[in-house]
Amino acid sequence: xxxxxxxxxxxxxxxxxxxxxxxxxxxxxxxxxxxxxxxxxxxxxxxxxxxxxxxxxxxxxxxxxxxxxxxxxxxxxxxxxxxxxxxxxxxxxxxxxxxxxxxxxxxxxxx
Amino acid sequence: xxxxxxxxxxxxxxxxxxxxxxxxxxxxxxxxxxxxxxxxxxxxxxxxxxxxxxxxxxxxxxxxxxxxxxxxxxxxxxxxxxxxxxxxxxxxxxxxxxxxxxxxxxxxxxxxxxx
Numbered sequence: 001x002x003x004x005x006x007x008x009x010x011x012x013x014x015x016x017x018x019x020x021x022x023x024x025x026x027x028x029x030x031x032x033x034x035x036x037x038x039x040x041x042x043x044x045x046x047x048x049x050x051x052x053x054x055x056x057x058x059x060x061x062x063x064x065x066x067x068x069x070x071x072x073x074x075x076x077x078x079x080x081x082x083x084x085x086x087x088x089x090x091x092x093x094x095x096x097x098x099x100x101x102x103x104x105x106x107x108x109x110x111x
Numbered sequence: 112x113x114x115x116x117x118x119x120x121x122x123x124x125x126x127x128x129x130x131x132x133x134x135x136x137x138x139x140x141x142x143x144x145x146x147x148x149x150x151x152x153x154x155x156x157x158x159x160x161x162x163x164x165x166x167x168x169x170x171x172x173x174x175x176x177x178x179x180x181x182x183x184x185x186x187x188x189x190x191x192x193x194x195x196x197x198x199x200x201x202x203x204x205x206x207x208x209x210x211x212x213x214x215x216x217x218x219x220x221x222x223x224x225x226x
Contacts, residue, residue: 004153031212033214040220040222041219041220042115042117042201042203042217042218042219042220043154043201043203043215043217044217045214045215045216048212048213048214050212088153088154092212098156099215100153101146101154103151103153104151104152104153
């Protein structure tokens with residue numbers, strides 16, 4: 001079973017709209033990271049949020065973490081066509097020095 | 112600019128053949144990793160290395176081998192024992208091995224297919 005799973009699997013929105021992706025995990029974590037992957041490319045790190053943090057911002061990105069619900073969300077505001085990509089959450093398994101990636105959310109932003 | 116270079120971008124393997132994927136970094140990172148990505152799935156860890164001449168198996172090491180003779184280089188060999196090698200292979204690095212609290216930097220991948 002996956003430590004982290006994103007929801008929805010795929011999301012299609014119009015340019016200018018906000019996009020929200022969720023990540024749920026099973027065991028307690030120390031940190032959670034979000035990455036973006038453009039088609040055929042490597043992953044790019046977006047944000048790291050620690051278990052004692054509830055919210056972090058980076059430009060148009062906002063990440064929240066609710067450890068009581070074992071979930072995180074990534075909000076992209078005022079989306080652009082260039083935001084079209086797959087988005088992955090990555091968690092540690094609490095006590096292990098290992099990062100586990102979820103299957104990702106595929107985001108399409110239509111111009 | 113510092114980064115990770117993977118080559119080749121596309122690779123084809125014949126039956127019974129071993130192939131080697133190259134990964135070079137100039138970020139001065141100690142830790143390096145190899146992941147396999149299948150369509151619609153997340154990344155699965157093949158091997159990782161925290162220092163020169165040391166490496167550890169990840170979750171799916173069978174049919175793969177690595178070496179770490181230089182800090183900058185972490186090549187992955189896909190052996191003939193790997194019966195389903197078709198996938199997208201990603202190399203990554205981080206300053207130290209405690210990478211649960213550190214971002215990983217990724218190369219742009221090698222897509223391996225069977226002829």
